[in-house]
Amino acid sequence: MFALRSGQVWKTGALRPAFLDSSLSLLSGRFVLPRVLRRPVRFVGRLMDGEYQPPRHFGAAATAIFLSASVLYGAWLGGQIPAAAQSVTARLGFAVDQIRVSGNKETSEIDVLDRLELDGWTSLIGFDAEDARERVAALPWVRSASVRKVYPAELEVRIEERQPFAIWQHGSQLSIIERSGNVIAPFDGGRHAALPLVIGYGAAQGFAFVEKVGRYPGLAARVKGYIRVAERRWDLRLENGITIRLPENGEDAAIAEVLRLDREEGLLSRDIAAVDLRLEDRMVIRLTPEAMERRTTLLAEQAKAAKKKPGKSI
Numbered sequence: 001m002f003a004l005r006s007g008q009v010w011k012t013g014a015l016r017p018a019f020l021d022s023s024l025s026l027l028s029g030r031f032v033l034p035r036v037l038r039r040p041v042r043f044v045g046r047l048m049d050g051e052y053q054p055p056r057h058f059g060a061a062a063t064a065i066f067l068s069a070s071v072l073y074g075a076w077l078g079g080q081i082p083a084a085a086q087s088v089t090a091r092l093g094f095a096v097d098q099i100r101v102s103g104n105k106e107t108s109e110i111d112v113l114d115r116l117e118l119d120g121w122t123s124l125i126g127f128d129a130e131d132a133r134e135r136v137a138a139l140p141w142v143r144s145a146s147v148r149k150v151y152p153a154e155l156e157v158r159i160e161e162r163q164p165f166a167i168w169q170h171g172s173q174l175s176i177i178e179r180s181g182n183v184i185a186p187f188d189g190g191r192h193a194a195l196p197l198v199i200g201y202g203a204a205q206g207f208a209f210v211e212k213v214g215r216y217p218g219l220a221a222r223v224k225g226y227i228r229v230a231e232r233r234w235d236l237r238l239e240n241g242i243t244i245r246l247p248e249n250g251e252d253a254a255i256a257e258v259l260r261l262d263r264e265e266g267l268l269s270r271d272i273a274a275v276d277l278r279l280e281d282r283m284v285i286r287l288t289p290e291a292m293e294r295r296t297t298l299l300a301e302q303a304k305a306a307k308k309k310p311g312k313s314i
Contacts, residue, residue, distance in 0.1 A: 103159035106141040140185040202231035
């Protein structure tokens with residue numbers, strides 16, 4: 001009964017607010033509305049005049065739409081919509097089921113997969129490739145990385161790795177470094193044991209010096225460690241234990257002199273502890289303790305033998 005009466009009231013326009021009549025007449029009489037507003041204004045006018053009858057159950061439908069919109073909005077604020085979209089699209093055939101990793105030599109594929117943070121129902125549609133790329137690029141050996149989505153269900157990961165240059169010993173720590181001196185990862189043995197060993201603070205930036213010594217293959221093949229001293233000069237520790245102390249300046253001339261003496265007199269094959277080239281006008285050779293003891297014993301025996309020689313008869 002109320003519905004019929006209210007419909008009749010709307011149809012006669014008895015309860016239509018006066019301000020709405022005046023507003024509509026003002027808009028239509030004095031102003032030219034933009035094209036985009038003309039149709040909504042006409043619709044409102046017809047609705048107020050009773051020319052437009054809402055469909056049956058319009059109120060129930062509007063209430064259901066309002067409640068649904070409220071639920072969806074709450075789910076969006078609570079972070080439930082992305083998860084639901086992931087679940088639905090994954091079951092529609094967009095779940096990631098194939099991953100191709102290329103360019104990795106030092107980086108384990110297991111570490112790459114762990115950084116992708118996939119589960120059994122990760123949808124390719126909602127997967128954030130840029131976030132995944134940043135996580136993969138944070139791995140120790142990775143210089144740069146790219147993650148590409150290949151629909152419907154494949155991920156392609158390409159990696160460019162850092163190149164190891166040397167093992168750097170600073171204090172009690174051993175690290176693998178690249179040519180720039182940046183630390184890549186802790187040294188744990190394996191195939192990297194053949195890398196040059198640079199020792200001391202400032203030694204990590206010794207790429208130029210290691211290359212300089214490399215121009216003397218006969219010497220470089222015997223070097224076990226490159227030692228940076230007071231961040232000013234270098235010592236070379238050979239595999240037989242001999243230390244070559246190079247000057248702060250004139251390293252090439254000093255190395256050439258050592259190689260000449262080794263070629264002519266077998267200097268680096270003798271029982272010596274160090275060859276000191278820090279002085280410009282002389283070379284100082286230090287014997288090993290064993291060699292020093294043998295030399296002392298030999299000199300003592302020679303002195304005794306000289307005393308035992310018979311004197312001249314009168």
